[in-house]
Amino acid sequence: MLPVASERKVFHENFLDHFKKNKVRIAMAVTKLFPFPEVLRDHSFITEKLYNETCDGSLPEALFGRVHLKEYPDLTQIYRSFENGK
Structure with missing residues (x-):
């Protein structure tokens, strides 16, 4: 053994x-970001630092990238709301 x-x-x-x-x-x-990264952090699969760094600008770029906007059309309206600041 x-x-x-x-x-x-x-x-x-x-x-x-x-x-x-x-x-x-x-x-x-x-298909939804929440609560996936929170669970990874809560179970120590990713560090608090890494969790916090996902909000440094790379998250919006990854989330609203061309591929995701094409795959998830409902994101387009949300993306536009960020662009318009509303």
């Missing part, structure tokens, strides 16, 4: 491999 640390390492390696193979499907399944 493997020691607990070795079992954990094997589990994490298998999980990471499975995650890599399914990351696009996972991203497509997350």
Whole structure:
């Protein structure tokens, strides 16, 4: 029987491999930003610093990028409200 640390390492390696193979499907399944990053932060999968840095301007760029506006047409109106400051 493997020691607990070795079992954990094997589990994490298998999980990471499975995650890599399914990351696009996972991203497509997350159709709302809230509460996804909050859960990642709350479970320490991302740091508080990384969580806070997603609000530095890169989040709006990623959220309202051309691909997302095409895939999620409802974002267009929200994007325009940001542009208009309303």
